[in-house]
Amino acid sequence: MLPPPKVILFDWHGTLVDTLDAMYRTMEEMLPQLEELDLVRRLQPETRCADPDDAKLVRYIRIFRRLHPRILAERRVSRTEIFNAIFAGDPEARRIAHDAYNRCYRGHYGDVKPFQEGIYDYLLTLHKLGIQLGVATNRSREFLEHELRQVDGGRWAALLPVRVSADDVARYKPAPDVIHQALKLLDTAAGPAVWYLGDSQTDMLTAHNAGVTPVFYNGAHWDERWIDRLRSKREPTPEAPAAVVNGFDQLLDQLEGLETRGKAQFAVRLRNNRPPAYPPRAAPPPRIEPDWHPSLAQLTAPALILFDWHATLVDTLDAMYHAVDDMLPEIETLGLVERLLPAAESKSPEDAKLVEHVRHYRQLHPRIKIDRKISRTDIFEVLFGDDQQAKQIAHRAFNRHYRKHYGTVLPFEPQVRNMLQGLRDLGLVLGVITNRDREFFEHELAAVEGTGWSELFDTEVCGDDTPQRKPHPDQLQLATRTLGFNTGPQVWYVGDSTTDTIAAKRAGVTSVFFNGAQWDQPWLEKIFPGSTHHPHQPDVVVNDFSEFWALVLCLLPARK
Known part of the structure; x- marks a missing residue:
């Protein structure tokens, strides 16, 4: 049974607020920088990953320098979860990755909204109950304070007087530092009467490490089998939550249950002060899997x-893209600009955009290099169509440059x-x-x-x-x-x-x-x-x- 709370601390992103658009845009900008950050070699070996899903994520990022499409479709996993999976056991690599993320995030943050409808009313109710509230997050203070001023007209700030960010402590979650610092500001000791509400395994592990009660907020609609893995009684895990709620109304259900059974007495009676039941957040549309199955x-x-x-x-993608980058600026001297395929003959609008970008800038479109999904042969097919001689010239030029890069x-x-x-x-x-x-x-x-x-x-x-x-x-x-x-x-x-x-x-x-x-x-x-x-x-x-x-x-x- 849950102990009654005197303090509830919240994770920020994915729990109180939705900043998913900005977060995923930032990740897609930051991951292509792994090579220049010297982080590719520090990716967790697949054989040492916690589970097959983490191994697939490491492999995909190693090869393509971007998030696995399933992660982008489901929109459930935070950047902290991603960095913890791909740099497990290497806190310095995680720190470098977080710093790079923050530099990129400055170009995207500000796009913030409540994670579900009615959060202000729920926070106000918790405040009336006499429960102390705060935020403990891996978000940098620069972004947290800006987003707090933006979301819901800035009404939340007075209800969340204690806010601890990653720059306030030495270590990122799952280290317990952000929770311990918040409790220090509240002059409260860690213990079961402190709840930490978060949306990830990392949050649950952070609560465990801090010695407080972990409550899992399932706003991302993980299925029952995934949740059952977290709270398995046969194989207890540190990140097992004490309770799972699918929305803030269910969080109040937990508190009212304690009140009804006489386990908790609040400043006002919850049953008489509950806001209307707001619906939980809707699930994202499912990814459409290939049907040539x-x-x-x-x-x-x-x-x-x-x-x-x-x-x-x-996987020889690094060498291949380096060689294409070196070769494309030469297409004018190679006599290939006039032989680029007319846009009207391209197979798709995306192909036409690639041709026009190469025609004007003598380089690949940045999206091609970020996606890392198209081979040099496909690139030359898009650029030159059925012009065999042009493709032969392009392949020979590519080979000259590939000699400088191949080997790995x-x-x-x-x-x-x-x-x-x-x-x-x-x-x-x-x-x-x-x-x-x-x-x-x-x-x-x-x-x-x-x-x-x-x-x-x-x-x-x-x-x-x-x-x-x-x-x-x-x-x-x-x-x-x-x-x-x-x-x-x-x-x-x-x-x-x-x-x-x-x-x-x-x-x-x-x-x-x-x-x-x-x-x-x-x-x-x-x-x-x-x-x-x-x-x-x-x-x-x-x-x-x-x-x-x-x-x-x-x-x-x-x-x-």
């Missing part, structure tokens, strides 16, 4: 599986080698089809994971092995011919780009789109419109290699 696909079991290299099996190559997922070896153990023939020139590919193939993956593939076809690169089918046709196969649905090509899908469909093989970038369905429909001019669509979409492995296992009995 394995469970819906009608596929032929594979005998030969060919893989793309970059952004499918391995990481598995795209931790278990890629095991997955490839498992496919071989099943009797499947494997190969790599890449637009990477052999000079670079052979170095990367030998360097990945220190020992290389050369023995895992029966053939490799590089960009300079055939007259034309993807999206033309030459490379796929050469690989199948070399291995004694005919092209057909029993040959699969797994790749992460529209170029890979087009090459597969032109070659007459099964196209498996590897959605490592986690595009949602509306975006997939944009890049694969199925129109007369752009007819090619993948046969199936897989979001990671565990899903791909399960798909192969399901189909192999049919072949046998």
